[in-house]
Amino acid sequence: MCKNKLQIDISKEDICRSHPVGRPNRAGKVQLICRFRNWKIKNGIYSKKRCLKGDPDKLFITEDLTGYRQGIISALMDAKRLGHVHSFWTSDGRIFAKATERSSKDLIKFPEDVDRYIPDEMQS
Template sequence: MATAVGSDLSLQEIAVSHRVGKPRSSDKPRDILVKFISRRSRDKLLKKRSLLKSNGYEGIFVNEDLTKYRSELLFEAKQLVKRKHIIGAWSTDGTILVKVTKDKKVSVHRIHTKRDINRFLSYTVAENSNSSSNVDYFIFRSILA
């Protein structure tokens, strides 16, 4: 997968990897948790993750392994994306970020608390053609050594 997206990540840069969670009754595979030997190794793959879809890995997502609280913040932020209050939401190095438009200006904001998310409830995004599809997938998570 790393080679397909142009990352020079090697197997020696992965300390350990395994599936997590209970086996599912559906055909949907379990998540894979990967521990890299260094932050630099992890970043090699994370920087190229947006190329997965265009290189034959549609329905596979690479995400950080966040704390429960930060995962909840990211989930709530993504709900605002679905409701068209903000343009996008993602995490980088454990920090939750959102992209918004206000007065025709695009800006990125860090999210630390649920209060930070709530201040974007009054924002709206112009209709666009992006739509999410229901695809069977697994999440490829990463943690640092």
Template sequence: MSTASASAHAHINTSMETASNSSINTTPVNTRSAQFTPQQHQQQYIYSPTPVYMQSPVQLGSQMSLQGPPHPGNPHQISILADHDIQRIVDSLKISLKDEINAIVNVAIQTQVQPLKDELTHLRAKVIHLEGEMDAANQYSRRNCILISNMKELPEENTNDIAIQVAKEGGLDITPSDIDRSHRNGKPKVNKPRDIIVKFVSYKTKHDFMKIRKQLRQRKSQAYINEHLTSFRGELAFQCRLLKKNPKSPVLDTWTYDGNIYIKTEVKGHMIRVNTHNDLVQFGYNPNQSMN
């Protein structure tokens, strides 16, 4: 090898060694002795010739540090998060997830639960309508019937004869041929006579019989005459009578006609037809408390 060639080779080796020594900091970093105070920045950086981000988290004093991947600009940069920073991130995630969950639940309610509620409301309204139709049909089947109450019950009695006797007491003449059938209603009672159900052959006879109620009251008859109402309408009429007796209620009078129930709140006012219990709420009826 010539003298010039050897000199050039030695110069290249010297330059590479100098560049290598200047680019690598061989001073070891003691990460365990590093101390951080609250006055310092929330992010601290440690420089090391080896990629410490591949190591497990290290304990820095009383704080647990998280080591992230190296920054593109510096392959040996490590980000340190304090405990309160981690807690702040966790709280922020909780709020974010809570809002997202609430949004998902609200969407589910609107898309799935609400249609079910609407269908349930529709079905309830349909049931109420069908029950009303059934009650109306049941009441119509009793169109020619009346109830005679407070008549002494005898072992060998004839209920047709009792009905004819009550009619004569009120000034109405009827014959056995006007009566389709009659009988006591329900099981025998100890201290109270059962009502007598009378079904007439024609609606006209039943209508004429209902007209003698006023004459019976004037003559102080022991008999009481009422229409044969369904259970629902009978209870509704009973609530109307309770309102009439209540001094706090505006109901002045109540009666039935052809199975329908009416009330009056003014002496010369119009009569009001009552179809359901809800119609009585405005007059003082409380569905949760019986009025005495």
């Protein structure tokens, strides 16, 4: 996948560990978690993940986040679905978001940080 889809040449020695997470889905696909030999390899792969956007095999790359940060991502996904957030992403475990395409990125540290994107009349 790295060679063909991301145009990154890595070897088996660049991967310290990898294993499936969970059970295969109906199509027989399973999530994998990988630990790389060093952060440069990980960052190189992670920086090319956009190449997988719209991938016919539906491959994607995400960071392994804590449950706390996954909760923030879930809130951002809801806000994006409602049109309150333009985009969000993670980098080295940190979460960033943009309200519009042209706005500056914000570091999201707490679930309450997502509230600033939601209009007051919609908050409960």
